[in-house]
Amino acid sequence: MTADDVAEFLKANPQLFAQFFAQHIEEHPDLLETLYVPHPYGGRAIPLSERQMVGLREKARVLEGKLGELIQFGEENDAISEKVHRLAIAIAGARDFPVLTRALYLHLREDFAVPHVALRVWGKAVPADFAEAEPVSEALRREAESIGDPRCGPAADSPFAPTFGESAPHVRSLAIVPLGQTAVFGALLLGSEDPKRFYVEMGTLYLRRIGELLAAGIGARL
Numbered sequence: 222m223t224a225d226d227v228a229e230f231l232k233a234n235p236q237l238f239a240q241f242f243a244q245h246i247e248e249h250p251d252l253l254e255t256l257y258v259p260h261p262y263g264g265r266a267i268p269l270s271e272r273q274m275v276g277l278r279e280k281a282r283v284l285e286g287k288l289g290e291l292i293q294f295g296e297e298n299d300a301i302s303e304k305v306h307r308l309a310i311a312i313a314g315a316r317d318f319p320v321l322t323r324a325l326y327l328h329l330r331e332d333f334a335v336p337h338v339a340l341r342v343w344g345k346a347v348p349a350d351f352a353e354a355e356p357v358s359e360a361l362r363r364e365a366e367s368i369g370d371p372r373c374g375p376a377a378d379s380p381f382a383p384t385f386g387e388s389a390p391h392v393r394s395l396a397i398v399p400l401g402q403t404a405v406f407g408a409l410l411l412g413s414e415d416p417k418r419f420y421v422e423m424g425t426l427y428l429r430r431i432g433e434l435l436a437a438g439i440g441a442r443l
Contacts, residue, residue: 282420308328313438337391338412339409341354371432394418394420409431
């Protein structure tokens with residue numbers, strides 16, 4: 222019988238081991254001190270009771286690490302939520318479309334540290350001399366309408382990259398945020414010179430919320 226066979230037997234019959242262990246420890250309380258097993262991080266042998274303590278300390282360190290990660294994620298989410306809240310207040314307080322766009326660009330660049338921002342609106346009455354009203358090809362419109370949720374990824378192969386104009390050659394990653402619930406009437410584009418800033422697998426919950434806030438603000442002013 223191999224060690225693996227013994228382990229499988231004990232896993233299949235845990236009550237037998239528990240009964241045997243409890244009975245003999247009660248009759249011989251010093252038995253744990255006489256049972257020696259190899260130390261997990263060295264060649265020396267240690268008592269079984271000490272080996273159990275080593276295992277418990279390892280589990281405690283793993284749990285502490287996971288707790289630290291959860292606390293860090295929670296703090297980061299709180300910080301992002303606060304930034305989204307400030308942006309929402311700015312959008313709600315904007316008296317017209319030009320003020321709304323200025324507030325949007327300011328918060329995205331200052332609060333969210335997004336260096337390149339472009340907004341295009343094609344389904345609303347934006348004055349023709351506004352940058353937001355610059356023509357968007359039918360192909361890009363259909364693309365924005367088809368993606369549904371915000372999409373992130375490299376800028377190199379994105380048909381939306383030229384929208385950043387003179388900054389386009391410097392943009393390495395971007396996020397595309399469609400505007401509109403039932404019908405898409407525009408798109409918010411966020412660009413970064415960091416190729417890892419907007420990556421394919423990243424979460425888009427806050428981008429979607431920003432898109433919803435912006436769409437509501439534009440819809441109320443145009």
